[in-house]
Amino acid sequence: MRHLATALAALYAGLLYLFIFLPVVVLVLFSFQDGTLPVPPLNGLTLRWYEAVFSDGKLMAALGNSLAVAVVSSAIACLLGFLAAYAFARYTLPASALLRGLIVAPMTVSTLIIGLGLLSVLNLTGLRLSLVTVGIGHVVINLPLCFAIIYASMGGHQVNIERAARDLGARDWQVMLLVTAPMLLPSILAAFFLSVTFSWDEFIVAFLLSRFDVTLPVEIWSMLRSGLDPRTNAIGSVVFLISVAFLIVMELAVFRKTGKSS
Amino acid sequence: MTATALERAERRKAWVFALPALLWTGFFFLVPFAYMAAISFWTRQGREIVATWTLDNYIAFFKKAHLFKGLVVSLEITAAVTVISVLFAYPLAWIIAERVPKKWQRFALVMAILPFWTSYVVRSYSWLLVLSKGGVVNQALLALGIIAEPLELSANRTGTIIGFVHFFVMLLTLTIYANLIQLSPNYRRAAADLGANAFQTFWHVVLPLTLPGIMVGAFLTFVLCIGDYITPQILGGNNELVLPQVIMLQLGRRADFPMAAALSLVLMVVVTLAYIACARWLKMERT
Numbered sequence: 001m002r003h004l005a006t007a008l009a010a011l012y013a014g015l016l017y018l019f020i021f022l023p024v025v026v027l028v029l030f031s032f033q034d035g036t037l038p039v040p041p042l043n044g045l046t047l048r049w050y051e052a053v054f055s056d057g058k059l060m061a062a063l064g065n066s067l068a069v070a071v072v073s074s075a076i077a078c079l080l081g082f083l084a085a086y087a088f089a090r091y092t093l094p095a096s097a098l099l100r101g102l103i104v105a106p107m108t109v110s111t112l113i114i115g116l117g118l119l120s121v122l123n124l125t126g127l128r129l130s131l132v133t134v135g136i137g138h139v140v141i142n143l144p145l146c147f148a149i150i151y152a153s154m155g156g157h158q159v160n161i162e163r164a165a166r167d168l169g170a171r172d173w174q175v176m177l178l179v180t181a182p183m184l185l186p187s188i189l190a191a192f193f194l195s196v197t198f199s200w201d202e203f204i205v206a207f208l209l210s211r212f213d214v215t216l217p218v219e220i221w222s223m224l225r226s227g228l229d230p231r232t233n234a235i236g237s238v239v240f241l242i243s244v245a246f247l248i249v250m251e252l253a254v255f256r257k258t259g260k261s262s
Numbered sequence: 263m264t265a266t267a268l269e270r271a272e273r274r275k276a277w278v279f280a281l282p283a284l285l286w287t288g289f290f291f292l293v294p295f296a297y298m299a300a301i302s303f304w305t306r307q308g309r310e311i312v313a314t315w316t317l318d319n320y321i322a323f324f325k326k327a328h329l330f331k332g333l334v335v336s337l338e339i340t341a342a343v344t345v346i347s348v349l350f351a352y353p354l355a356w357i358i359a360e361r362v363p364k365k366w367q368r369f370a371l372v373m374a375i376l377p378f379w380t381s382y383v384v385r386s387y388s389w390l391l392v393l394s395k396g397g398v399v400n401q402a403l404l405a406l407g408i409i410a411e412p413l414e415l416s417a418n419r420t421g422t423i424i425g426f427v428h429f430f431v432m433l434l435t436l437t438i439y440a441n442l443i444q445l446s447p448n449y450r451r452a453a454a455d456l457g458a459n460a461f462q463t464f465w466h467v468v469l470p471l472t473l474p475g476i477m478v479g480a481f482l483t484f485v486l487c488i489g490d491y492i493t494p495q496i497l498g499g500n501n502e503l504v505l506p507q508v509i510m511l512q513l514g515r516r517a518d519f520p521m522a523a524a525l526s527l528v529l530m531v532v533v534t535l536a537y538i539a540c541a542r543w544l545k546m547e548r549t
Contacts, residue, residue, distance in 0.1 A: 103287055
């Protein structure tokens with residue numbers, strides 16, 4: 001009876017892992033397809049689709065754009081989030097709860113609505129759509145997250161250290177930069193890396209708010225119009241690899257440092 | 263300096279720190295949102311938005327079948343996806359939490375959500391490789407002689423649901439696992455002491471205790487699923503459009519911003535109602 005239960009559990013887990021991994025395995029496997037259709041039968045293995053992808057100027061430009069937008073917009077979101085968290089945690093502001101609610105509000109609204117709203121206002125101002133407008137949208141999406149993470153980690157126990165620094169003659173910006181920020185580094189880094197992954201993968205805002213220069217998800221999207229194509233498999237596998245590598249770095253850099261409590 | 267002057271200086275400093283974030287959210291979120299809410303009550307002439315107040319867009323939503331059907335299809339698909347995902351994810355989370363040795367649990371969990379980190383667009387595309395007529399599943403079943411004709415697994419509702427379930431099984435496995443390991447083993451020991459067998463312990467003790475966590479995960483699934491455009495667009499075909507697809511359609515060919523805005527607000531109202539229902543249920547559960 002016990003053996004039967006264990007066998008059933010193993011079978012179930014095996015089937016679900018198969019379901020979870022099936023598309024990724026197929027994606028990567030057929031990125032090596034020696035033929036123009038990334039579906040069975042597998043004709044043989046080749047690296048030519050990777051070659052095609054890496055020599056594709058538009059795709060590589062989109063990859064660079066995605067990285068730039070992700071890093072810059074996440075840095076801005078973290079900076080604004082940190083400053084606001086500092087203000088709300090260390091000073092008493094009027095209508096504090098309401099203002100904090102305003103900062104986290106975009107988190108509760110679908111990105112389609114955020115993108116549409118920004119698009120209609122940008123149309124009004126006549127500002128051109130570009131990577132900058134995409135970045136603005138991504139800051140809107142990520143700021144609530146950064147603020148919430150950093151605000152939550154600003155406890156009372158750091159106040160005494162900050163006070164000590166001030167007593168020793170540190171100015172406000174010195175306290176913030178040399179004392180508070182280093183103490184909060186793990187949560188700032190966590191916020192930053194999370195923002196980068198969200199921005200890197202974000203589609204709808206990037207799609208609505210860009211025109212000529214686009215991010216990688218949007219470029220891949222336009223590749224899909226030509227149907228099944230091993231080049232899409234190749235770039236998809238590259239993206240997956242980058243994400244996993246990034247995940248490992250994040251795990252080592254952030255979570256190991258804060259202790260293996262999780 | 264007097265105390266009040268000092269206080270005023272401190273407060274000014276606080277505003278300087280808080281203002282950038284507040285202004286950013288105000289300019290790039292609140293203003294656009296308010297403007298969008300306003301134009302949902304306006305009309306258009308050709309490609310121009312005309313600021314005359316009217317309820318026409320909302321009336322059209324309820325009257326025109328192709329618009330209203332978008333919401334119905336969205337709700338049907340989202341409901342199916344939420345239920346199926348919870349039913350699939352719970353046993354997996356339970357097996358990882360209960361049957362996998364402690365030191366392997368983290369690894370098992372990371373593996374269970376690894377494809378979560380493929381790009382969103384790519385993930386739907388790779389399901390196309392699996393489900394399309396010439397795809398892996400159909401080819402395998404044909405080769406094994408189980409079916410004579412390829413199954414219609416993509417370009418319809420089945421494709422959309424499979425693509426969604428894949429994503430949300432991973433998400434829910436994570437949240438339900440987090441819930442399960444928080445349960446103190448004392449509950450189970452007490453149940454066992456009182457003579458409950460494994461099934462009774464699960465049904466009367468473990469499941470009720472994890473229900474609030476399941477509800478939160480299900481709500482998250484509902485919100486993310488009903489607002490998504492990519493998965494149905496890639497896997498769903500053209501016969502049945504979900505609400506986000508209908509919204510994007512208003513923008514594309516017709517450039518009908520007021521209609522798109524109205525439909526977006528409808529979507530938001532639906533999500534808000536789901537939130538209220540979920541919050542109320544959780545409150546009831548606690549008392």
